[in-house]
Amino acid sequence: MKAPCVTGGLGVPVGLPPVKVGGGPTVHLGAVSAPRIPSLKEGIAMALELSSLFGPRRDDTVGTMARGLQGSEILRIAAEIRELVAQGRQVCNLTVGDFDPSQFPIPSALGEGIAAGLTAGETNYPPSDGVLPLRQAVLRFYERALGLRYPLESVLITAGARPIIYGLFRTVLDAGDTVVYPVPSWNNNHYAHMMGVRKVEVRTDAEHGFMPTVEQLAPHLSEARLLCLCSPLNPTGTMISPEALRDIGQRVVEENRRREALGTKPLLLLFDQIYWTLTFGQARHVTPLELVPELAPYTVFVDGISKAFAATGVRVGWALGPPSIISRMKDVLGHVGAWAPKAEQGAVARFLEDVPAMSGFLESMRKRLDERLVALHQGFTAMREAGLPVRSIAPQGAIYLSVQFELVGRAGLRTNNDIRKLLLDKAGFALVPFQAFGLMEDTGWFRLSVGAVSLEDIRAALPRVESVLRAVGP
Structure with a gap:
């Protein structure tokens, strides 16, 4: 019994040894085509689809440490915000500990220095x-x-x-x-x-x-x-x-x-x-x-x-x-x-x-961050003085403000996540609960990060937050 020689396409005939098939006769495979690796210029005529081979997600393929490692709560919240923005919603995004380069570009001398180094x-x-x-x-x-x-x-x-x-x-x-x-x-x-x-x-x-x-x-x-x-x-x-x-x-x-x-x-x-x-x-x-x-x-x-x-x-x-x-x-x-x-x-x-360049940049950086943090703090302080259930801690450093919304137990709000979703859905105001940083109780405390928003974004958002707090009631 002898198999025909298989050739064609990009194949190059390759001789293979005889193979015993079960208890039957020996099969002589003869020459079987082996694929020739195409050049980058030629490309692949048809990609191998792999997604169907993976099947359902399995945790038994990774170790115990990786299985128990929690993902980022901040990234999960960020995905919600992206979905709202894609729907055309206006969101004051105070979640990410990052900077919007349109608001806070790196020092020009630093960027030029990196480019010069690469060159x-x-x-x-x-x-x-x-x-x-x-x-x-x-x-x-x-x-x-x-x-x-x-x-x-x-x-x-x-x-x-x-x-x-x-x-x-x-x-x-x-x-x-x-x-x-x-x-x-x-x-x-x-x-x-x-x-x-x-x-x-x-x-x-x-x-x-x-x-x-x-x-x-x-x-x-x-x-x-x-x-x-x-x-x-x-x-x-x-x-x-x-x-x-x-x-x-x-x-x-x-x-x-x-x-x-x-x-x-x-x-x-x-x-x-x-x-x-x-x-x-x-x-x-x-x-x-x-x-x-x-x-x-x-x-x-x-x-x-x-x-x-x-x-x-x-x-x-x-x-x-x-x-x-x-x-x-x-x-x-x-x-x-x-x-x-x-x-x-x-x-x-x-x-x-x-x-001189570094000191000048840092002075400008501090000024612009302070403007944003102070605007938030003063806004929340005014709301508290008006009898609304919110307070904040005066900013001292970094790019963050701590704010407590004293809403747990009011209007059906039972958790920090309930408060977060209320402010996001009704005021377009996105923030991160302290649970993301290990304080697991529902205390109403949140982190606000100002590196990715403008002063105008903050000023526009504060009245929306005030309206939500008034709707909840004192």
């Missing part, structure tokens, strides 16, 4: 700890602006600030270790989940601007390996006071003296200050090392350009900390390729060294 051929791999000019520029920036003089080995450049947080968690935590952080806060819960560590969430309160106190944290520090703090804080737009930060820092130092005597691992501090250049009014940013220098061996700073320069898509961040930790973070992040692009690194280095 000059800065397109290959950078050093795993960052290009030397940027590392040096960051060190000079910190010494000039914050009074902190670090050695070169203390700075690590990454593709934005997120890899720093992930890298520190991965570098210093083992499975079963404990990480402590206040809530509300941004994404600590997800990083803890990815690492398989025990998390202790310390609830804060509006009276302290949702900033932790030493009294709230102290009961949990003896068992912790990592304490995570952020100021100015996402999602609240508030800042920790120097007194509170000093008390916490001193307690960390005391805890580490106790551990040193016992020969156990120290308690480390992750201090996220990505918004530190964006402060308003009389608010002044302070670092834990400024207040308690003995914290230096235990503290890693998280920082970068995404918020200060409205450059969320220009992925350049940096960590500063003890060289022993930074060098290991470099190794960890090197294996996942978390480097900032080389052209961007060079451009950021030049911009940080251009003090």
Whole structure:
């Protein structure tokens, strides 16, 4: 029994060995056509349709960690908003912690510097700890602006600030270790989940601007390996006071003296200050090392350009900390390729060294953000004075305002999500509940982000919100 030779199309005859078919005779396949790979110019005559091969979505194809990882609540809300906008609805979108480039473009010198770097051929791999000019520029920036003089080995450049947080968690935590952080806060819960560590969430309160106190944290520090703090804080737009930060820092130092005597691992501090250049009014940013220098061996700073320069898509961040930790973070992040692009690194280095240009940009940035935040805060304050159930916390830093709509239990509103949908549907006013940041109770607190809206958008939206609140009733 012999099969005919099969040829045709783009096929090239290929000889195959005889094949035994069950208990029957041997089949000589002869020459069977093998497809010739077409050139890019020719293209593929017919694409292979794959969607029907995947079948229903299956969770048993991924690991336990990925199955348990929660998606972003903010992105889910953003999808709702896109649908409304597509229907022609007017929406004041205060949800995303991002910037609309038409409202907040990056510094022109930074953009031109990136383009020049690409033209000059800065397109290959950078050093795993960052290009030397940027590392040096960051060190000079910190010494000039914050009074902190670090050695070169203390700075690590990454593709934005997120890899720093992930890298520190991965570098210093083992499975079963404990990480402590206040809530509300941004994404600590997800990083803890990815690492398989025990998390202790310390609830804060509006009276302290949702900033932790030493009294709230102290009961949990003896068992912790990592304490995570952020100021100015996402999602609240508030800042920790120097007194509170000093008390916490001193307690960390005391805890580490106790551990040193016992020969156990120290308690480390992750201090996220990505918004530190964006402060308003009389608010002044302070670092834990400024207040308690003995914290230096235990503290890693998280920082970068995404918020200060409205450059969320220009992925350049940096960590500063003890060289022993930074060098290991470099190794960890090197294996996942978390480097900032080389052209961007060079451009950021030049911009940080251009003090007049950088200072002028930051001054303008603060002014425009403050205008938007103050307009919202004053609008809500006027509503409260008129007897309506809303209040806000005066903005101190970052791009956020904390607002409480005291509507739970009124007009059938039972949850923060009910309030959110009411304001979105009736007022075209989009905001994010504090549940997205770990504060799970239905307290009526929300984050408002002003980076993607104009002052006119805000002024037009406030009367719509007031009308909804009046309709609900006092």
